[in-house]
Amino acid sequence: MRIGELAEATGTTAKTLRFYEEAGLLPPTHRASNGYRDYGPDAVTRLDFIRRGRAAGLTLAQIREVIDIRDTGQTPCSHVHALLTIRLTDIDRQIADLQGLRATVARLRDEAGQANPAACDAEDVCRYL
Amino acid sequence: MRIGELAEATGTTAKTLRFYEEAGLLPPTHRASNGYRDYGPDAVTRLDFIRRGRAAGLTLAQIREVIDIRDTGQTPCSHVHALLTIRLTDIDRQIADLQGLRATVARLRDEAGQANPAACDAEDVCRYL
DNA sequence: CTGAACCTTCCAGCGCGGGGGAGGGTCAAG
DNA sequence: CTTGACCCTCCCCCGCGCTGGAAGGTTCAG
Numbered sequence: 001m002r003i004g005e006l007a008e009a010t011g012t013t014a015k016t017l018r019f020y021e022e023a024g025l026l027p028p029t030h031r032a033s034n035g036y037r038d039y040g041p042d043a044v045t046r047l048d049f050i051r052r053g054r055a056a057g058l059t060l061a062q063i064r065e066v067i068d069i070r071d072t073g074q075t076p077c078s079h080v081h082a083l084l085t086i087r088l089t090d091i092d093r094q095i096a097d098l099q100g101l102r103a104t105v106a107r108l109r110d111e112a113g114q115a116n117p118a119a120c121d122a123e124d125v126c127r128y129l
Numbered sequence: 130m131r132i133g134e135l136a137e138a139t140g141t142t143a144k145t146l147r148f149y150e151e152a153g154l155l156p157p158t159h160r161a162s163n164g165y166r167d168y169g170p171d172a173v174t175r176l177d178f179i180r181r182g183r184a185a186g187l188t189l190a191q192i193r194e195v196i197d198i199r200d201t202g203q204t205p206c207s208h209v210h211a212l213l214t215i216r217l218t219d220i221d222r223q224i225a226d227l228q229g230l231r232a233t234v235a236r237l238r239d240e241a242g243q244a245n246p247a248a249c250d251a252e253d254v255c256r257y258l
Numbered sequence: 259c260t261g262a263a264c265c266t267t268c269c270a271g272c273g274c275g276g277g278g279g280a281g282g283g284t285c286a287a288g
Numbered sequence: 289c290t291t292g293a294c295c296c297t298c299c300c301c302c303g304c305g306c307t308g309g310a311a312g313g314t315t316c317a318g
Contacts, residue, residue, distance in 0.1 A: 002264080002265075003264095003265075004263095004264065004265080013306090013307085014264095014265085015306075015307060015308085016305085016306065016307085018266095018267095019305075019306060019307090023305090034265080034266090034313080034314060034315085035265075035266060035313080035314090036264085036265055036266080036314085037265085037266090054305095055233070056230070056233060056234050056237060057230055057234065059304080059305095060304080060305070061304095081238060084234055084237055084238035085238060087234050088231065088234055088235060088238065091227055091230060091231045091234065092231070094227055095224060095227050095228065095231070098220055098223055098224050098227070099224065101185070101186055101220060102217065102220045102221070102224070104184070104185060105185050105186070105213055105216050105217055105220065106217060108185060108213055109210060109213035109214060109217065131294080131295075132294095132295075133293095133294065133295080142276090142277085143294095143295085144276070144277065144278090145275085145276065145277090147296095147297095148275075148276060148277095152275090163283080163284055163285085163295080163296090164283080164284090164295075164296060164297095165284085165294090165295055165296075166295085166296090188274075188275095189274080189275070190274095
Protein backbone atom coordinates (compact mmCIF):
# COMPACT_ATOMS: atom_id res chain seq x y z
CA MET A 1 0.00 0.00 0.00
CA ARG A 2 1.08 3.54 -0.58
CA ILE A 3 1.82 6.09 2.10
CA GLY A 4 -1.51 7.86 1.74
CA GLU A 5 -3.46 4.63 2.09
CA LEU A 6 -1.46 3.63 5.14
CA ALA A 7 -2.04 7.05 6.63
CA GLU A 8 -5.76 6.75 6.13
CA ALA A 9 -5.83 3.19 7.42
CA THR A 10 -4.11 4.21 10.64
CA GLY A 11 -5.72 7.58 11.15
CA THR A 12 -2.61 9.65 10.64
CA THR A 13 -0.99 11.61 7.82
CA ALA A 14 1.63 10.88 5.20
CA LYS A 15 3.73 13.64 6.73
CA THR A 16 3.73 11.90 10.08
CA LEU A 17 4.67 8.57 8.54
CA ARG A 18 7.72 10.08 6.84
CA PHE A 19 8.57 11.71 10.14
CA TYR A 20 8.31 8.36 11.95
CA GLU A 21 10.57 6.76 9.40
CA GLU A 22 13.10 9.54 9.86
CA ALA A 23 12.81 9.10 13.63
CA GLY A 24 13.49 5.38 13.41
CA LEU A 25 10.01 4.24 14.43
CA LEU A 26 9.18 2.81 11.04
CA PRO A 27 11.83 0.90 9.14
CA PRO A 28 12.71 2.34 5.74
CA THR A 29 10.41 0.42 3.51
CA HIS A 30 10.58 -1.03 0.07
CA ARG A 31 10.24 1.45 -2.77
CA ALA A 32 8.30 0.87 -5.94
CA SER A 33 10.06 1.51 -9.26
CA ASN A 34 8.80 5.07 -9.26
CA GLY A 35 10.32 5.75 -5.84
CA TYR A 36 7.03 5.57 -3.96
CA ARG A 37 7.08 3.88 -0.57
CA ASP A 38 5.35 0.51 -0.64
CA TYR A 39 4.09 -0.76 2.71
CA GLY A 40 3.04 -4.25 3.69
CA PRO A 41 0.23 -5.02 6.12
CA ASP A 42 2.59 -5.27 9.13
CA ALA A 43 3.10 -1.52 8.87
CA VAL A 44 -0.47 -1.15 10.11
CA THR A 45 0.33 -3.40 13.06
CA ARG A 46 3.40 -1.42 13.94
CA LEU A 47 1.57 1.86 13.68
CA ASP A 48 -1.14 0.53 15.95
CA PHE A 49 1.56 -0.36 18.41
CA ILE A 50 2.97 3.16 18.20
CA ARG A 51 -0.49 4.63 18.61
CA ARG A 52 -1.16 2.59 21.72
CA GLY A 53 2.18 3.58 23.16
CA ARG A 54 1.40 7.25 22.50
CA ALA A 55 -1.99 6.81 24.12
CA ALA A 56 -0.23 5.45 27.20
CA GLY A 57 1.81 8.62 27.30
CA LEU A 58 5.09 7.09 26.17
CA THR A 59 7.42 9.32 24.23
CA LEU A 60 8.48 8.40 20.72
CA ALA A 61 11.96 7.73 22.11
CA GLN A 62 10.57 5.20 24.58
CA ILE A 63 8.50 3.49 21.92
CA ARG A 64 11.54 3.34 19.70
CA GLU A 65 13.46 1.68 22.53
CA VAL A 66 10.88 -1.08 22.70
CA ILE A 67 10.88 -1.49 18.95
CA ASP A 68 14.67 -1.64 18.87
CA ILE A 69 14.70 -4.40 21.46
CA ARG A 70 12.15 -6.35 19.52
CA ASP A 71 14.04 -5.82 16.29
CA THR A 72 17.14 -7.41 17.79
CA GLY A 73 15.02 -10.52 18.23
CA GLN A 74 14.43 -10.19 21.95
CA THR A 75 11.07 -10.13 23.62
CA PRO A 76 10.61 -6.61 24.91
CA CYS A 77 7.96 -7.57 27.44
CA SER A 78 9.94 -7.12 30.62
CA HIS A 79 11.26 -3.85 29.24
CA VAL A 80 7.71 -2.74 28.52
CA HIS A 81 6.71 -3.76 32.01
CA ALA A 82 9.52 -1.67 33.51
CA LEU A 83 8.67 1.23 31.22
CA LEU A 84 5.05 1.19 32.27
CA THR A 85 6.02 1.01 35.92
CA ILE A 86 8.19 4.08 35.51
CA ARG A 87 5.38 5.72 33.62
CA LEU A 88 2.99 4.98 36.48
CA THR A 89 5.36 6.57 38.96
CA ASP A 90 5.60 9.61 36.72
CA ILE A 91 1.87 9.90 36.41
CA ASP A 92 1.42 9.61 40.16
CA ARG A 93 3.95 12.35 40.73
CA GLN A 94 2.27 14.55 38.15
CA ILE A 95 -1.11 14.02 39.77
CA ALA A 96 0.28 14.83 43.20
CA ASP A 97 1.98 17.95 41.83
CA LEU A 98 -1.21 19.08 40.17
CA GLN A 99 -3.25 18.48 43.30
CA GLY A 100 -0.83 20.60 45.29
CA LEU A 101 -0.97 23.27 42.62
CA ARG A 102 -4.73 23.12 42.61
CA ALA A 103 -4.85 23.82 46.33
CA THR A 104 -2.49 26.76 45.93
CA VAL A 105 -4.38 28.27 43.03
CA ALA A 106 -7.74 27.78 44.75
CA ARG A 107 -6.47 29.48 47.87
CA LEU A 108 -5.08 32.40 45.90
CA ARG A 109 -8.30 32.80 44.00
CA ASP A 110 -10.51 32.59 47.04
CA GLU A 111 -8.43 35.15 48.87
CA ALA A 112 -9.09 37.44 45.96
CA GLY A 113 -12.87 37.65 46.01
CA GLN A 114 -14.16 38.65 42.66
CA ALA A 115 -14.80 42.31 43.37
CA ASN A 116 -12.18 43.28 45.83
CA PRO A 117 -9.80 45.72 44.15
CA ALA A 118 -8.60 46.78 47.56
CA ALA A 119 -6.53 43.62 47.55
CA CYS A 120 -4.36 45.24 44.91
CA ASP A 121 -1.98 47.65 46.49
CA ALA A 122 -0.25 50.55 44.84
CA GLU A 123 3.01 48.70 44.39
CA ASP A 124 3.94 46.56 41.45
CA VAL A 125 2.24 43.62 42.99
CA CYS A 126 -1.13 42.04 43.19
CA ARG A 127 -1.55 40.30 46.53
CA TYR A 128 -3.40 37.51 44.82
CA LEU A 129 -0.21 36.04 43.55
CA MET B 130 21.78 47.05 41.15
CA ARG B 131 23.27 45.33 38.16
CA ILE B 132 21.72 42.44 36.27
CA GLY B 133 23.88 39.79 37.91
CA GLU B 134 22.98 41.00 41.39
CA LEU B 135 19.30 41.08 40.52
CA ALA B 136 19.57 37.59 39.10
CA GLU B 137 21.16 36.31 42.26
CA ALA B 138 18.67 38.15 44.47
CA THR B 139 15.74 36.57 42.67
CA GLY B 140 17.19 33.16 42.03
CA THR B 141 17.34 33.42 38.28
CA THR B 142 19.96 34.22 35.65
CA ALA B 143 21.01 37.33 33.78
CA LYS B 144 20.04 35.55 30.56
CA THR B 145 16.52 35.08 31.80
CA LEU B 146 16.21 38.71 32.88
CA ARG B 147 17.21 39.94 29.43
CA PHE B 148 14.73 37.46 27.98
CA TYR B 149 11.97 38.79 30.26
CA GLU B 150 12.73 42.33 29.20
CA GLU B 151 12.55 41.29 25.57
CA ALA B 152 9.26 39.52 26.30
CA GLY B 153 7.75 42.62 27.90
CA LEU B 154 7.65 41.26 31.44
CA LEU B 155 10.27 43.64 32.73
CA PRO B 156 10.22 47.27 31.59
CA PRO B 157 13.39 48.41 29.81
CA THR B 158 15.33 49.83 32.69
CA HIS B 159 17.67 52.75 33.17
CA ARG B 160 21.15 52.25 31.80
CA ALA B 161 24.32 53.41 33.50
CA SER B 162 26.78 55.49 31.46
CA ASN B 163 28.60 52.34 30.42
CA GLY B 164 25.41 50.81 29.04
CA TYR B 165 24.89 48.41 31.93
CA ARG B 166 21.31 47.90 33.10
CA ASP B 167 20.67 49.54 36.47
CA TYR B 168 17.75 48.12 38.43
CA GLY B 169 15.91 49.63 41.39
CA PRO B 170 14.50 47.57 44.25
CA ASP B 171 11.02 47.32 42.66
CA ALA B 172 12.54 45.01 40.05
CA VAL B 173 12.85 42.42 42.81
CA THR B 174 9.17 42.90 43.65
CA ARG B 175 8.13 42.49 40.06
CA LEU B 176 10.26 39.41 39.63
CA ASP B 177 8.74 37.90 42.75
CA PHE B 178 5.36 38.54 41.20
CA ILE B 179 6.44 36.80 38.04
CA ARG B 180 7.86 33.90 40.01
CA ARG B 181 4.63 33.46 41.95
CA GLY B 182 2.66 33.54 38.73
CA ARG B 183 4.93 30.89 37.24
CA ALA B 184 4.54 28.80 40.38
CA ALA B 185 0.79 29.00 39.90
CA GLY B 186 1.28 27.61 36.42
CA LEU B 187 0.51 30.79 34.53
CA THR B 188 2.26 31.30 31.22
CA LEU B 189 4.50 34.28 30.67
CA ALA B 190 1.85 35.65 28.31
CA GLN B 191 -0.79 35.50 31.05
CA ILE B 192 1.49 37.17 33.55
CA ARG B 193 2.29 39.86 31.03
CA GLU B 194 -1.44 40.44 30.58
CA VAL B 195 -1.82 41.13 34.27
CA ILE B 196 1.21 43.38 34.29
CA ASP B 197 -0.06 45.30 31.29
CA ILE B 198 -3.40 45.93 32.97
CA ARG B 199 -1.67 47.16 36.08
CA ASP B 200 0.67 49.34 34.05
CA THR B 201 -2.31 51.15 32.53
CA GLY B 202 -3.21 52.17 36.08
CA GLN B 203 -6.05 49.70 36.56
CA THR B 204 -6.31 47.21 39.36
CA PRO B 205 -5.88 43.80 37.75
CA CYS B 206 -7.57 41.94 40.60
CA SER B 207 -10.72 40.83 38.87
CA HIS B 208 -8.64 39.83 35.87
CA VAL B 209 -6.40 37.78 38.10
CA HIS B 210 -9.45 36.20 39.67
CA ALA B 211 -10.79 35.21 36.26
CA LEU B 212 -7.36 33.95 35.20
CA LEU B 213 -7.06 31.77 38.27
CA THR B 214 -10.55 30.41 37.75
CA ILE B 215 -9.64 29.38 34.21
CA ARG B 216 -6.42 27.92 35.55
CA LEU B 217 -8.36 25.87 38.10
CA THR B 218 -10.56 24.45 35.37
CA ASP B 219 -7.47 23.55 33.37
CA ILE B 220 -5.85 21.87 36.33
CA ASP B 221 -8.98 19.86 37.06
CA ARG B 222 -9.13 18.68 33.49
CA GLN B 223 -5.45 17.73 33.56
CA ILE B 224 -5.93 15.79 36.78
CA ALA B 225 -8.92 13.94 35.35
CA ASP B 226 -6.99 13.13 32.17
CA LEU B 227 -4.05 11.83 34.16
CA GLN B 228 -6.28 9.70 36.37
CA GLY B 229 -7.81 8.13 33.29
CA LEU B 230 -4.37 7.56 31.84
CA ARG B 231 -3.17 6.07 35.10
CA ALA B 232 -5.95 3.49 35.01
CA THR B 233 -5.08 2.57 31.44
CA VAL B 234 -1.36 2.22 32.09
CA ALA B 235 -1.91 0.26 35.31
CA ARG B 236 -4.20 -2.15 33.50
CA LEU B 237 -1.69 -2.63 30.68
CA ARG B 238 1.12 -3.22 33.11
CA ASP B 239 -0.79 -5.65 35.29
CA GLU B 240 -1.89 -7.64 32.28
CA ALA B 241 1.76 -8.01 31.44
CA GLY B 242 3.07 -9.73 34.53
CA GLN B 243 6.73 -9.08 35.03
CA ALA B 244 8.11 -12.32 33.71
CA ASN B 245 5.71 -13.36 31.03
CA PRO B 246 7.49 -13.17 27.71
CA ALA B 247 4.81 -15.36 26.26
CA ALA B 248 2.71 -12.24 26.05
CA CYS B 249 5.04 -11.08 23.30
CA ASP B 250 4.23 -12.76 20.07
CA ALA B 251 6.49 -13.16 17.12
CA GLU B 252 4.87 -10.38 15.20
CA ASP B 253 5.78 -6.77 15.40
CA VAL B 254 3.70 -6.31 18.50
CA CYS B 255 3.83 -6.65 22.22
CA ARG B 256 0.44 -7.47 23.62
CA TYR B 257 1.07 -5.20 26.55
CA LEU B 258 0.37 -2.15 24.49
C1' DC C 259 -3.58 17.22 -23.76
C1' DT C 260 -4.72 18.80 -19.47
C1' DG C 261 -5.74 18.80 -14.84
C1' DA C 262 -6.12 16.69 -10.40
C1' DA C 263 -4.45 13.80 -7.08
C1' DC C 264 -0.90 11.47 -5.71
C1' DC C 265 4.10 10.93 -4.53
C1' DT C 266 9.25 12.60 -3.66
C1' DT C 267 12.93 15.56 -1.16
C1' DC C 268 14.34 19.40 1.52
C1' DC C 269 13.90 23.34 4.44
C1' DA C 270 11.33 26.09 7.86
C1' DG C 271 8.56 26.92 11.70
C1' DC C 272 5.39 26.42 15.79
C1' DG C 273 4.92 27.09 21.08
C1' DC C 274 7.28 27.45 25.39
C1' DG C 275 10.97 29.15 28.21
C1' DG C 276 14.82 29.85 28.03
C1' DG C 277 20.42 28.31 27.25
C1' DG C 278 25.09 28.53 24.66
C1' DG C 279 28.53 30.87 22.96
C1' DA C 280 30.88 34.40 19.88
C1' DG C 281 32.89 38.75 19.88
C1' DG C 282 33.44 42.73 22.18
C1' DG C 283 33.42 46.66 26.11
C1' DT C 284 34.34 48.05 31.26
C1' DC C 285 36.08 48.12 35.67
C1' DA C 286 38.62 47.08 39.99
C1' DA C 287 42.37 44.59 42.12
C1' DG C 288 47.03 42.99 42.21
C1' DC D 289 49.93 46.09 32.82
C1' DT D 290 47.39 42.32 33.09
C1' DT D 291 44.02 39.37 34.76
C1' DG D 292 39.47 38.10 35.84
C1' DA D 293 34.81 39.14 36.61
C1' DC D 294 31.43 41.39 35.00
C1' DC D 295 28.49 43.47 31.27
C1' DC D 296 26.72 44.30 26.24
C1' DT D 297 24.38 42.63 21.65
C1' DC D 298 23.56 39.10 18.39
C1' DC D 299 22.17 34.97 16.61
C1' DC D 300 21.49 30.20 16.90
C1' DC D 301 20.05 26.03 19.44
C1' DC D 302 17.41 22.63 22.62
C1' DG D 303 13.21 19.21 23.22
C1' DC D 304 8.75 17.49 21.52
C1' DG D 305 5.93 15.96 17.83
C1' DC D 306 4.82 17.13 14.32
C1' DT D 307 2.96 20.60 10.27
C1' DG D 308 3.39 23.60 6.13
C1' DG D 309 5.12 24.75 1.90
C1' DA D 310 8.13 24.88 -2.24
C1' DA D 311 9.61 22.56 -6.30
C1' DG D 312 9.39 18.73 -8.82
C1' DG D 313 8.04 13.64 -10.65
C1' DT D 314 4.06 10.14 -11.63
C1' DT D 315 -0.27 8.32 -12.61
C1' DC D 316 -4.88 8.21 -14.07
C1' DA D 317 -9.36 10.06 -15.77
C1' DG D 318 -11.75 12.82 -18.98
